[in-house]
Amino acid sequence: MRTQISPSLMCMNLMEIKQQLAVLDTRADFLHIDIMDGHYVKNITLSPFFIEQIRPHTKVALDVHLMVEEPTDFIEVIAKAGADYICPHAETINRDAFRVINQIRSLGKKVGVVLNPATPVSYIHHYIHLLDKITVMTVDPGYAGQPFITEMVKKIEELRDLKARHGYNYLIEIDGSCNQRTYRTLLEAGAEVLIVGTSGLFNLDDNLETAWDQMMDNIEQAKGALRESA
Template sequence: MYKFSPSLMCMDLSRFKEQVEVLNDKADFYHVDIMDGHFVKNITLSPFFIQELKKITDVPIDAHLMVTNPADFVEMTIDAGADYISLHAETINGNAFRLINQIKEKGKKFGVVLNPATPLESIRHYIQHVDKLTIMTVDPGFAGQKFVEEMIGKIKEAKELKERNGYKYLITIDGSCNKNTFKKLVEAGAEVLIVGSSGLFGLDEDVNIAWDKMMDTFHLEVKDISQV
């Protein structure tokens, strides 16, 4: 069964509580982007946002740290209530094992994120510790970018590695998960789809209706794939 993770940077923040209460009965995860304006040229949500979100949901929260110095953010993100701490491979190879231990010792799940140009090979020394492997299918930083087709091969590689070695990570896709890509992503091996403006929130002002539209489209697109 495939899982869906709304990207909350794309929600209508003026209707934060209303939309979260609708999504609580539908979402498998919440995806919370934390950007520092340096690793990517944008600033979005924060550990404080997670703290407030945690007050109104039991849905697992995946904190995606798009930051240059993740060690500065990990502890406060854990304390805020995130369940998964997802770090960019490009930022952690100097202290990856220290950060993994810090996350796991607090009972949290460790996620790693790969930019489109970053190969799976870059995480081979700690891939066995990964609970959630997020493959970016757009360059990170801003919503609405063009899907990078070359990432289909990376998703297939991640699936093959997982099956061959018995790894437990969830293959998660971040970027342009929508009606144009659902089928190719699922066929390649995607397990968790992070849905933002084009996949969910932009489909209708009423997030309940938007969710139903998304699911109708998803099942129509993947109806011939046996796992669904």
């Protein structure tokens, strides 16, 4: 499967948002939008209004990550704003997971779930077959630029093996420290979608087109190393 790329828009240069969206619109598979409420994590980033503002300017799927304590307060408004994927944290929905999944589906949106580093795959066992995407946090949520948590490799492998064994359709997505140092490890473990932020994309070069090309070169080098070791 081709590796899919999801740039994290909270890491982009918001002073050049129109130009950078134009670059990403012809290259990215998803645009990753973090919604933080200042409670679930001690940070506040993008908003439903941000989704509404960029929706007319891109054809790329908008993938919304809800780092909020009460996802149901946001689901309908971000759906109306133009989200394509709505992805709450498993820890915030397990008391009413099936109701939340049904709500997202009823709005015509894809359903994702995000797993914190300390949350096992077994936590979502009873509804894993209903998911379009599972995001493995390889850093603790809330801030960009944190170090990669190596223990998450086994979680990615577990999701890969479950998907193959049962024929599940979810995408395996990685959020946190996706960059030249981790690409080989992540791809070997079974990662299918890479969320790239400062270290993986935006800080590689001031020119986003050049930065994108450098990122793709880094990913291809990682794939080449895997082929050589096979």
